[in-house]
Amino acid sequence: MSQPFANPSDETGQGGNPRSARTWRRLVGSFRVGQSIITAALLVVGAVRAIGDGSPVPWVIAISLVFGGWYFGGLLLSERTRDHGVAAGWLVGLALIWIGAVAISPEFVWLAFPLWLLAGFVLRMRWAILFSIGVLAVVLAAPVVHSGTTTYANVVGPVVGGVFALGISRGYLELVRDGRERSRLISSLVTAHEEMAQLQDELGRAQRDAGAVAERTRLSRDIHDTIAQSLTSIVMLAGSAAPMAADASARAFTQIEGLAREGLADTRRIVDALMPAELEHTALAEALRRMLHRLTEETGIRAELHVDDTVPALPVVVDVALLRTAQSALANTRLHAKASRVDVSLVDGGDSVRLDVVDDGVGFDAARWERLPAGAGGGYGLRAMRERLRELGGGLDVESAPGRGVALSASVPVVAAARG
16 A cells, blocks of 8 residues: 555665664554554544434444444555555545444544545545545535534534644655655665775775786786896807807806706796786687686676687787776676676777677666766776776777666777787
């Protein structure tokens, strides 16, 4: 039925915090108990006064039991349904029973007050006013029908009471709505705070990982470009000098060449160990392929990889940047997109190398995200991707709209890639 008759735990909406839910349960429960007590008291008073005025006792008892049964039965039914049509039908049935009670004795006009309250709860404002006017007409007509006359108090009292009861019920509904919205706002703020903390942790981890990768890559490059090159030169010089030297010198040159080769092998192992684990012993394309295969196995999302045959060999630092971008994009797809398919492409753009990630998920308002200043909303992962690519002279383009999936394109200039 309508809100005052719904389960009080629903008043805070989905995800409301437990303290607010308990508060509104107490408020709704207290109001429901108070309204039930008032109705029961008015029913008893009306029945007693009707019997005292000489109305037939069996009729008075019967109509009182029918009214009370219909009223309290409706309250029990309201625990199981929120159907407004059922609520309206129940109220109309209660009003008809009340009219029968008033026909037996005018003392039952007191029950108009809970009817006015219920009208404000169950019906929309327009219908609540019409229903209340109809109830008021019965209240005003009852003394005239039974005694042929009425009084000024019999007119003013019901009018004031009807307006007051309807105003109470509508005001209560507004209070409930405000409380529900306030609870939802608090819940959303708590959720946003938690998400922001998680995103900040994610950004911190991404920055630490990026820093570690950058340092490992720098060390790998420096060792490769200095020590490894020097050892290679020693191997070549010793190998070319050995045939031209005397026997003793030849053996020395051979030993030098052997030691240099061992040092070169150790250096290359160190360089390989400094590379990201995902790129060890494999190319970027193969790392992406294994990543997509794992995504499909774990989530059921269909994933395909498309690689241009003309994509040039990329330096480690570029491989790392594109790999991390793909990892972040696929993590977003896994956690937020609700997608059934994702396509990843590694494209030779001529003057750039491009990584495209496209899914068919729920999407988001990318135009709004682009307008937000850093730190003003979500998308820390996207901002981290963009910053990582900008360090290589590249960029990140994001196209999305609610319900239309996400298309992400990361690019690195070929000149920058070659320089990396």
